[in-house]
Amino acid sequence: MESNNTDEHLINLITLNKLKNRIYTMERDNYKTKKITHSQMVDKIRQLIERIVENDN
Amino acid sequence: MIIKSITLYNFRQYKGEHKIEFSMDKDKNVTVILGINTSGKTTLIQAFNWCLYEKCSFKTREVINVEVVKALTINSVKEVSVEVVLIHEEKEYIINRTQSFTKNDSGNVRASRSNINVQFKESTGGMQSIPKLKSGSDQDLYIKETINKILPESLSDYFFFDGERISDINNRGDVVAAVRGLMGLDVISSAMDRLDPSKASSVTSKLSNELDIGNDQKNIKYKTDLEKAKKQLETHQQRKKTAREEIEFFERQKDELTALLLANKDAKENQKRKINLEKDIEIISKNIVSAENRLRNDFSTSAMKFFALPLIKKALLVIDDAKQDAEGIPEMRAKAIEHIIARGYCVCGCDLKKNEGAKENVLHEKSLLPPQHMGTIIRTYKQTYKRFEREALGFDAIIKDDFSNYQNNITLLGEKEDALSAISKQIKGRLDVEKIERDYQKNEKDLKDKRELLIKIMSDIKFTESEIASLEKKIESLTLVSEKNQKLTKSIAYSRAVYEWFKQGYDRQEREVKEHLLESVNNIFEKMYHGRRKVTINEKYQINLITMVGDEATSTDESKGLESVKNFSFISGLVDLARTKARTGSAIESEESINIIGENDELIVSTEAYPLVMDAPFSNVDEIHINNIARIIPEVAEQVILILMKKDWEFAKTALENKIGCSYYIEKNGNSDTNSSIRRT
Amino acid sequence: MFEKGYVIKGKHATYMKFLSATTEKLNKEARVAAVFRANIDIYMVAPLIGVAYNLIADEDKVSEDDLSIFAEAIINNQENLTYIYRLVMLSEKSVGLTNEEKIDRAFKDDEEPERLAKNMELFHKYMRGGVEWLYDQFTEGATTKDDYFTKIQEIVENFKLDFSL
Numbered sequence: 001m002e003s004n005n006t007d008e009h010l011i012n013l014i015t016l017n018k019l020k021n022r023i024y025t026m027e028r029d030n031y032k033t034k035k036i037t038h039s040q041m042v043d044k045i046r047q048l049i050e051r052i053v054e055n056d057n
Numbered sequence: 058m059i060i061k062s063i064t065l066y067n068f069r070q071y072k073g074e075h076k077i078e079f080s081m082d083k084d085k086n087v088t089v090i091l092g093i094n095t096s097g098k099t100t101l102i103q104a105f106n107w108c109l110y111e112k113c114s115f116k117t118r119e120v121i122n123v124e125v126v127k128a129l130t131i132n133s134v135k136e137v138s139v140e141v142v143l144i145h146e147e148k149e150y151i152i153n154r155t156q157s158f159t160k161n162d163s164g165n166v167r168a169s170r171s172n173i174n175v176q177f178k179e180s181t182g183g184m185q186s187i188p189k190l191k192s193g194s195d196q197d198l199y200i201k202e203t204i205n206k207i208l209p210e211s212l213s214d215y216f217f218f219d220g221e222r223i224s225d226i227n228n229r230g231d232v233v234a235a236v237r238g239l240m241g242l243d244v245i246s247s248a249m250d251r252l253d254p255s256k257a258s259s260v261t262s263k264l265s266n267e268l269d270i271g272n273d274q275k276n277i278k279y280k281t282d283l284e285k286a287k288k289q290l291e292t293h294q295q296r297k298k299t300a301r302e303e304i305e306f307f308e309r310q311k312d313e314l315t316a317l318l319l320a321n322k323d324a325k326e327n328q329k330r331k332i333n334l335e336k337d338i339e340i341i342s343k344n345i346v347s348a349e350n351r352l353r354n355d356f357s358t359s360a361m362k363f364f365a366l367p368l369i370k371k372a373l374l375v376i377d378d379a380k381q382d383a384e385g386i387p388e389m390r391a392k393a394i395e396h397i398i399a400r401g402y403c404v405c406g407c408d409l410k411k412n413e414g415a416k417e418n419v420l421h422e423k424s425l426l427p428p429q430h431m432g433t434i435i436r437t438y439k440q441t442y443k444r445f446e447r448e449a450l451g452f453d454a455i456i457k458d459d460f461s462n463y464q465n466n467i468t469l470l471g472e473k474e475d476a477l478s479a480i481s482k483q484i485k486g487r488l489d490v491e492k493i494e495r496d497y498q499k500n501e502k503d504l505k506d507k508r509e510l511l512i513k514i515m516s517d518i519k520f521t522e523s524e525i526a527s528l529e530k531k532i533e534s535l536t537l538v539s540e541k542n543q544k545l546t547k548s549i550a551y552s553r554a555v556y557e558w559f560k561q562g563y564d565r566q567e568r569e570v571k572e573h574l575l576e577s578v579n580n581i582f583e584k585m586y587h588g589r590r591k592v593t594i595n596e597k598y599q600i601n602l603i604t605m606v607g608d609e610a611t612s613t614d615e616s617k618g619l620e621s622v623k624n625f626s627f628i629s630g631l632v633d634l635a636r637t638k639a640r641t642g643s644a645i646e647s648e649e650s651i652n653i654i655g656e657n658d659e660l661i662v663s664t665e666a667y668p669l670v671m672d673a674p675f676s677n678v679d680e681i682h683i684n685n686i687a688r689i690i691p692e693v694a695e696q697v698i699l700i701l702m703k704k705d706w707e708f709a710k711t712a713l714e715n716k717i718g719c720s721y722y723i724e725k726n727g728n729s730d731t732n733s734s735i736r737r738t
Numbered sequence: 739m740f741e742k743g744y745v746i747k748g749k750h751a752t753y754m755k756f757l758s759a760t761t762e763k764l765n766k767e768a769r770v771a772a773v774f775r776a777n778i779d780i781y782m783v784a785p786l787i788g789v790a791y792n793l794i795a796d797e798d799k800v801s802e803d804d805l806s807i808f809a810e811a812i813i814n815n816q817e818n819l820t821y822i823y824r825l826v827m828l829s830e831k832s833v834g835l836t837n838e839e840k841i842d843r844a845f846k847d848d849e850e851p852e853r854l855a856k857n858m859e860l861f862h863k864y865m866r867g868g869v870e871w872l873y874d875q876f877t878e879g880a881t882t883k884d885d886y887f888t889k890i891q892e893i894v895e896n897f898k899l900d901f902s903l
Contacts, residue, residue, distance in 0.1 A: 021652055357776065364897065
């Protein structure tokens with residue numbers, strides 16, 4: 001895995017924290033209902049991240 | 058989450074409606090429900106379970122009160138319901154499960170499917186029902202979701218537990234899951250799974266897989282060029298291989314030709330020799346002709362005299378023998394004598410006219426002269442033949458000489474011709490040396506050309522290799538630069554960062570949970586139990602009792618009572634932990650914006666405080682311990698609901714007196730097992 | 739005598755051709771000994787040999803071969819031919835003549851055409867004999883030029899020995 005150094009310049013900390021909370025929320029909501037499958041969740045999170053990255057630009 | 062009330066209607070031995078309102082006071086947070094055995098204590102827990110999860114440890118038809126069922130008339134309906142009101146995240150939830158029973162024509166009692174409804178009251182006051190779905194799918198999906206959000210079924214056993222069953226609490230496999238769930242670590246764990254780079258299905262992995270040079274035009278061109286260059290390199294390598302093989306071939310040829318030349322070196326000399334011999338032979342042949350001619354000529358010229366010799370010998374004998382050898386006067390000619398006679402006087406002066414005798418002599422002389430007298434001739438011939446004899450001397454020597462000369466030349470010719478023949482033979486088998494030399498020179502040229510070609514190819518290879526390297530570098534840098542990849546890279550960075558953060562947080566939390574749990578449990582245990590015992594927790598959150606003997610810890614067998622205390626401690630520890638966490642985390646939650654990031658960028662898990670509903674908690678506990686347990690429980694739980702036998706209560710009463718918010722009494726109506734009431738005291 | 743050309747007939751002509759280099763001159767392919775420069779040389783030597791070995795031969799009537807010795811050649815060698823003739827006459831011993839008679843025959847018969855013709859006849863007999871001898875000598879064990887020329891030397895040597903020269 002790359003060292004964090006190479007990644008640091010790419011990441012906006014505020015965005016990162018938003019992301020953390022958002023993912024947590026998604027997971028928490030799903031946790032109790034177990035409605036969404038793993039791969040569905042993966043896709044959701046991925047879309048979330050990609051959206052964030054898009055907006056960051 | 059705390060429980061506000063539970064209302065039973067025709068539920069098991071509770072005929073009609075019975076309501077319990079639990080203490081929600083923060084200090085006096087204990088609600089005690091006393092009852093004698095079989096009065097329906099356990100039923101309360103069952104009521105919770107049935108209402109929330111439709112879970113029951115009894116048969117369906119035993120849900121409804123027996124007497125009510127008995128009183129059913131044909132085609133009449135009786136209902137059973139349990140309604141739980143609880144407060145969760147500042148919302149009041151009313152959960153109602155109802156089931157109808159009918160007696161049909163045949164006199165059989167049929168139960169409907171139980172129907173659950175959940176309403177919640179916002180802090181604003183408005184009531185909302187959780188919608189049911191259309192029939193076909195699980196209608197109660199949302200309701201189930203909600204209930205599980207409030208109190209997951211898997212955790213329900215910890216917070217609504219049956220003292221009788223307390224012994225196996227800690228040994229169940231899902232303790233880990235339960236603890237995790239309690240601490241909210243499950244959520245984190247899920248989140249991690251989604252992002253774990255080592256998992257192929259994770260976001261990170263999927264993003265990484267898509268990280269390539271993409272479809273940008275430039276990339277395509279570089280890709281194509283790279284392909285071409287690689288093919289080119291292949292071609293060059295092939296050419297190099299071929300060139301090397303050809304060089305090898307030419308070198309081998311060179312060796313062969315050199316060997317041939319060497320072997321045939323003498324052939325060249327032989328050629329020279331042959332030419333020389335041929336020249337010599339020509340000369341000698343000419344010489345031979347000369348010698349022949351000389352011999353012939355000499356022979357022809359002088360043979361006569363030579364072959365005359367034996368004849369001359371004889372002839373001379375004959376001549377010598379003959380008397381007619383009288384000689385006339387040499388050189389005297391008949392005409393001279395006629396002249397003398399005609400002149401009349403002799404040479405000597407004698408007068409011949411007068412001297413007849415003298416004249417006779419002179420005339421006689423004339424007869425001796427040729428042609429008259431042969432003597433003269435003979436004499437001449439004799440001389441001639443003698444001359445011949447002389448001249449014939451040395452004839453044989455000349456002939457010998459001539460012949461010798463001739464013979465030498467012949468011999469020489471023979472020698473030369475033999476030599477020529479031998480050399481010709483030698484040369485004959487050999488290849489044309491000149492041709493070999495030509496071939497050799499050509500081969501040398503070819504070899505040189507190929508070597509030069511190889512050098513060129515090597516430089517081509519070098520060039521192509523550097524081209525490839527440069528393209529690859531370009532592609533690489535393009536990989537970084539391409540927009541898509543940029544985004545992907547960024548996404549990956551985020552994904553990783555979140556993962557790492559979650560992982561760190563998770564590990565830390567888990568550590569803390571264990572530590573805390575251990576500490577809590579030990580504290581509680583210590584308080585509950587006096588003795589030299591301690592508990593340890595393993596990975597699976599299983600508690601083991603150990604006894605300190607001296608400084609050593611040994612695990613000990615446990616009595617049932619001890620077992621109870623142990624398990625009790627565990628539960629208490631859990632509850633306590635939850636409460637602690639809840640307190641620290643409670644501030645951070647509101648519906649829309651959850652924040653799990655602490656001041657120092659640490660992961661904050663939040664969990665809820667849960668009530669502790671215990672049915673016959675002290676049934677297997679010694680009196681001493683009861684007191685201790687009783688004291689601790691209210692400390693650890695937000696809300697405590699104790700359902701126990703009166704006799705057990707006696708021991709706990711002292712400890713809990715000040716904590717009691719409300720109390721109830723379950724009585725049997727008319728000593729009926731099927732009819733109980735709950736009366737507030 | 740020896741004022742005209744002479745024709746040799748029959749096998750002796752063949753023999754002579756064999757022995758003469760002239761033949762070769764005329765025809766390079768001719769397989770001949772060519773040990774004598776010219777026909778005339780043979781003509782001169784043959785009689786001497788004939789007398790020496792006492793060999794005579796009549797003119798061969800069987801073969802139709804002939805060989806001319808031209809008048810020019812004979813006239814050029816008239817003197818030597820005459821010597822040879824008289825030598826033959828002097829030393830020849832077939833006819834039991836006295837030495838006186840031999841001398842007369844050798845020298846005096848010149849004036850007597852009949853006698854001369856007879857003598858010439860004898861001369862030519864010896865000549866033929868000599869030719870035969872030469873032919874035999876040169877063909878005995880000889881087939882190549884080299885052989886023939888070797889024979890020259892051999893013949894000379896042997897002749898020397900035969901007559902203690």
